[in-house]
Amino acid sequence: MGRAPAPAPHRPTPAAWAEDQLTLSWLGQSTVLINFHGVRILTDPVLFNCIGVDFGLGTLGPLRLTAPALHPHELPELDLVLVSHAHFDHLDVRSLAALRGRPVVVTARKTSDLIPRRPFSEIHELGWNEALTLRTPRGTVRVHGLEVQHWGARMRRDTYRGYNGYAIEREGRRLLFAGDTAHTPVFAAHRAHGPFDAALMPIGAYNPWIRNHCTPEQAVAMMRAAKAQRLVPLHHQTFKFSNEPFDEPLARLEAALADEPQRLALRAIGQQIVIPA
Secondary structure, rough: OOOOOOOOOOOOOOHOOOOOEEEEEEEEEEEEEEEEEEEEEEEOOOOOOOOOEEOOOOOOOOOOOOOOOOOOHHHOOOOOOOEEEEEOOOOOOHHHHOOOOEEEEEOOOOOOHHHOOOOOOOEEEOOOOOOOEEEEOOOOEEEEEEEOOOOOOOOOOOOOOOOOEEEEEOOOEEEOOOOOOOOOOOOHHHHHHHOOOOOEEEEOOOOOOOOOOHHHHHHHHHHHHEEEOOOEEEEEOOOOOOOOOOHHHHHHHHHHOOOOOEEEOOOOOEEEEOOOO
């Protein structure tokens, strides 16, 4: 058996979240639980201690450093799941199969074949500059596919698979979920889908993978280019995929926002925040 990950430093309480607010919690890696004025959304669900290839008796792949803040059975029933691309730390079949409710799934182009066959209410593939208006039992959400700088292959040979960021809109409020991205000037164009209350941005795994992952400083630059009010940092403190020290991405992010510390929304796995209008 593999080692046990460290427990998440915080535990969110989604059952207590108000239905008339925008509340979110970072559960680890790129998994964010969002109550968007009553509509329950989960991004890139990765909710077990190991990711990779499932051999039936177990999963062969990287182990988490930090446990998820919530396990699948502790989540509320979901309305919408957003999957940015096919990498194992973003599209985890076991986690998707374990989700509660019958959510709509929105995923990148040519990735729906990886979604497990369980009772999702709908599965949609979305490309860049394509949009969907989704009607869920708890309300309507507008989802727009956004260009990012990354790659989508799951096994390195299936390079035809897409990869997305998303703009999410409801009740006149908007979030930007960047998925995985390197630094790219396209975020200036994404401001057309804003203004954004917050941008959910990756900040880790840049050393040596700078061609596919942005630095914390670049995440701040892209957040500002997109005209987002706050930054929710993702893709750090969860797995060891790169050479930078565990705490370096957050420390660099805090330094990059030293003149505007109020724009940094969350710092640790399991923290939750109400994003004010």
